[in-house]
Amino acid sequence: MVTGIGVVVIGRNEGQRLERCLASLAGRADKVVYVDSGSTDGSVARASALGVEVLALDMSIPFTAARARNEGFACLQKSLPAIRHVQFVDGDCEVDAGWLAKAQAFLDTHPQVAVVCGRRRERFPQHSIYNLLCDLEWDTPLGEAKACGGDALMRVDAFLSVSGYRPELIAGEEPELCVRLRAAGWKVWRLGAEMTLHDAAMTRFGQWWRRSLRAGYAYAEGAYLHGAPPERHWLRESRRAWFWGLGIPLLIVFASVWLGPWGLLLLLLYPLQMLRLARRGGRSARENGLQAVFLVLGKFPEMLGQVKYLLNRHAASKPVLIEYK
Structure with a gap:
């Protein structure tokens, strides 16, 4: 002992x-x-x-x-x-x-x-x-x-x-x-x-989604508590979620309004980002690929988790546990 x-x-x-x-x-x-x-x-x-x-x-x-x-x-x-x-x-x-x-x-x-x-x-x-x-x-x-x-x-x-x-x-x-x-x-x-x-x-996919949603919530709250310099806690993770989970989709919508179907070419940013992440991984091709795909997909539930945190904070409501199993 x-x-x-x-x-x-x-x-x-x-x-x-x-x-x-x-x-x-x-x-x-x-x-x-x-x-x-x-x-x-x-x-x-x-x-x-x-x-x-x-x-x-x-x-x-x-x-x-x-x-x-x-x-x-x-x-x-x-x-x-x-x-x-x-x-x-x-x-x-x-x-x-x-x-x-x-x-x-x-x-x-x-x-x-x-x-x-x-x-x-x-x-x-x-x-x-x-x-x-x-x-x-x-x-x-x-x-x-x-x-x-x-x-x-x-x-x-x-x-x-x-x-x-x-x-x-x-x-x-x-x-x-x-x-x-x-x-x-x-x-x-x-x-x-x-x-x-x-x-x-x-x-199940739904379990992964809720776990990623919880991560986004944690990023938002962590950045709120300790996002100021020098720590800048979880600021980068929060900004990535907003960029890929909301910023790019909004850009695609506006580009499609201005440019028509050509604006949809911006959707290629997602597979390109997946390829970039997969190439820098240090594991097997399958593991690198899976992780890259879900790192990018995860930005959507992470963004929604941050929205959930902001709504709770501004409404002064008590947070509810986000469980995946």
Whole structure:
């Protein structure tokens, strides 16, 4: 067992995925807290049977993953006030047997690093192109990074110094936390070590669309919170979504009005952009091509996600979680 580490797992209706997650953590940390957000599939009983402390969220309060992680951490710290590191894990992920020891050893020898993450892989990339796209998305450069994902080991003192996650964020809470940590002088690091095996269970186009919509929402909110220099958080991603998802379509409409059918030639900008992105990829031709196609297509739901954020902000309405499964 790796000492000085507590684990917070969040989930809802993850079924066997949750069982795999909790089993992968058995005997590997000082304490594991499972935070359940209204499961109806027996997840609470499953977790309790495995000897894990269960925290059932009050679902009368709007749910966010950020809030779940914060409350799980508070529960963990109450039981283990001297805990040094906390591993956050999504309930659909299985933690690699050697990850916690490797991650903690890295933090122990790199005192300036607040967050360390590793390689998250998709369990069933062959089941759908959408699962494969997730696996490709998570294959990011190693070394110092700007952000982590939902699975990461963090220093407790660093996490507390920035007051944890913003509980109101419905998406993009991990990169936003990393922005504040880096502003406070901490570093985020990505190792080449295996970290988690994720089960996206994403087999339909509609699921991919909603996931991309959520990304667009996160881009808009992230840019609103931290878009000013020097951080300029997610400004580029937001502008690309507006350009490809709305700017080019409007240009095509106006060009068609002025030039007739010749204006439709501007539609060629999309396949040309796909070809450009595919050529600069470093994987197989199939993987490069698929990723390029969906990177371009994704600008449409990303743009709509930003519209959704702007409407919520100007109407002062409470954001509703955007889920894809």
